[in-house]
Amino acid sequence: MKRLKDIAQELGVSVATVSYVYNNKWKEKRINEKLVQKIKKKIKESNYKPNPLGLQLKTGKTQTIGIILGDLTRSFNLNILSGIEKKLAENNYFALISSSNLGEKEIQHIETFLERKIEGLIISPQKSENYEKLVKIFEKSKIPVVFVDNYLSDKNIDFVVSDNKWGSFKATEYLIKKGKRKIAYIGSEKNLSALNERFDGYCECLKKYGFKIDERLIYKKIEKQEDMYEGLEDIFKKVKPDAIFVESLLYFKYGFKFFYENGIKIPDDIFLTGFDPVDLNLSEIAEVHFNLVVKGLIPFIEQRGEDIGKKAAEIILKKIKNKNKKIWKVFIKPELKNFK
Amino acid sequence: MKRLKDIAQELGVSVATVSYVYNNKWKEKRINEKLVQKIKKKIKESNYKPNPLGLQLKTGKTQTIGIILGDLTRSFNLNILSGIEKKLAENNYFALISSSNLGEKEIQHIETFLERKIEGLIISPQKSENYEKLVKIFEKSKIPVVFVDNYLSDKNIDFVVSDNKWGSFKATEYLIKKGKRKIAYIGSEKNLSALNERFDGYCECLKKYGFKIDERLIYKKIEKQEDMYEGLEDIFKKVKPDAIFVESLLYFKYGFKFFYENGIKIPDDIFLTGFDPVDLNLSEIAEVHFNLVVKGLIPFIEQRGEDIGKKAAEIILKKIKNKNKKIWKVFIKPELKNFK
DNA sequence: TTTATTTGCTCAATCGTTTAAATAAATTAT
DNA sequence: ATAATTTATTTAAACGATTGAGCAAATAAA
Helix, strand or coil: CCCHHHHHHHHCCCHHHHHHHHCCCCCCCCCCHHHHHHHHHHHHHCCCCCCHHHHHHHHCCCCEEEEEECCCCCHHHHHHHHHHHHHHHHCCCEEEEEECCCCCCHHHHHHHHHHCCCCEEEECCCCHHHHHHHHHHHHHHCCCEEEECCCCCCCCCEEEEECHHHHHHHHHHHHHHCCCCCEEEEEECCCCHHHHHHHHHHHHHHHHCCCCCCHHHEEEEECCCCHHHHHHHHHHHHCCCCEEEECCHHHCHHHHHHHHHCCCCECCCCEEEEECCCEEEHHHHHHHCCEEEECCCCCEEECCHHHHHHHHHHHHHHHHHHCCCCCCEEEECCEEECCC | CCCHHHHHHHHCCCHHHHHHHHCCCCCCCCCCHHHHHHHHHHHHHCCCCCCHHHHHHHHCCCCEEEEEECCCCCHHHHHHHHHHHHHHHHCCCEEEEEECCCCCCHHHHHHHHHHCCCCEEEECCCCHHHHHHHHHHHHHHCCCEEEECCCCCCCCCEEEEECHHHHHHHHHHHHHHCCCCCEEEEEECCCCHHHHHHHHHHHHHHHHCCCCCCHHHEEEEECCCCHHHHHHHHHHHHCCCCEEEECCHHHCHHHHHHHHHCCCCECCCCEEEEECCCEEEHHHHHHHCCEEEECCCCCEEECCHHHHHHHHHHHHHHHHHHCCCCCCEEEECCEEECCC
């Protein structure tokens, strides 16, 4: 690879001159137009690209953005990543990626990132317990940070998230319009904005249509996939719902087990909907010796991961370049799939 | 962040001295033991970490490995990535990741990687058409390269792959021992080592048990998921198999559609097995208006992605450090799941 | 003609490290 | 007492870029 120095030598000029030409600063530096052309030609011929290391050391800019997302086997996260990458690549930026599967190593990852001089950070926080610490680190580091998927309502930090409230409102409304009257809600207790707002949307919709919220239909104690079974058991023991809204259908596996064992058919006996596409690993569900009967489509709310990622990257790049103080709060409407 | 210079100033010594101490070279440099202790203490106190940019520029080492894998929504690839990351992190190395979804941008990605001064490359080639070009680039770049998933038998390039032949031999043997006599093979035509060796394993096993290979039972023209339907149709038209070995069950979706529409039950009417876990997106399969009946477990061959990734990272690191010329050719036996 | 200004380019410091070579002081050998 | 050696540390160049300041030479103004 040729260095600035090599090109300068070949043309018998100084390194500085070549640098000015390469960086389009020859006008203010009043380099002779003819020389400029000569240098430009040589630069092109030798396919010169500045050594990023020299450049980085000098400017302190690494053209690198740190990315910390949750479980990448979840396609939503992967889509976010893909969106981020595309946008960054367009702008000659790079992604340094760490998946903080359980939010446990978030802090540690960030510190390594900072050592590596990332210019910005896109993070999807997975554990609300870490929030305080995270925010402190961000404030100290002074690099732009954009949250995705979840955000902190009481802090002035940019974010790009799904319009979760809108999505669950719409889904609930859909169920109501289908004539459903006993709509159960199953979710977790994690204190994450995305999940809280899904519940809010459900409640608001019920209220709007004049239904009151029935505590017997609500189960918000899901911690691991297996709990889905218990959750349904718990609700059905108290009152038989005619529809179920699930915080995330992604891991509904054990819900189907419950349906199967109790002879509950979709959609004849119950309407099922929720966020995220159902994802069944057949080799796994087969473990429960399964007869799965599904007729027709399961409606679900699909989040636009790629758009979220793109937008987040766009914001980070803007903040790096302009250093303006505007705080972006972006909600991206998810898609309603199979709602008919 | 403190620099070497700061520490040196605070102690009234030169930068070099501190550097020698930090890098454990004070013995050969005969730095006074007491001073060494003082400096070490200060280093610890101020939590000094060398600025990677300065270090990188000086040494030319970026502590970064380029990773190019195929479709990351495929959990196998994700597992490889996860394995690589773990190993690299243990050794203070970083991963620069690019997923070359269709192998189209492989070349371009590699060139950007090289500009960024990666010290090594782990790649899972997705298109045999690119092989020649790839190999040329590698030879020119002189950085260590390790292939995963697929390899080039005629080149001397390290690789870590599943023992695909062993896996399909075992699976075929399993079917034979279950009394199956008409075992179909469904696969693609891509010229990739992993896929070729799966077919080899199938053939070898049949031969070993004294069966001859029946062309009517073999369909190797799968290009996209939908082709699975046609493939089965094609085979069943000629001769009704009692078992099917599928190159990868991951996208068997349309196979189930065929079974459903023709009233074929697993495992009563047919035995199904192959590489990779079946992955059904229920929201998608519902599109074909599905009644899926699965009784019991579907046996499948699960590749040890994480182990492959770890091993590949290990090899890369070794090659970077030792510069030895040994070529590693590692086959990792996959796991036989639900074979009973 | 002298002075001021513009033009056109080079010098040299800088970023944070590493490391060969130089140097000074202390010790040992002659 | 002088020279040679060992010990302990510093100096300075280098990696590859950027960039403010500096310096001639050419041109314009006085």
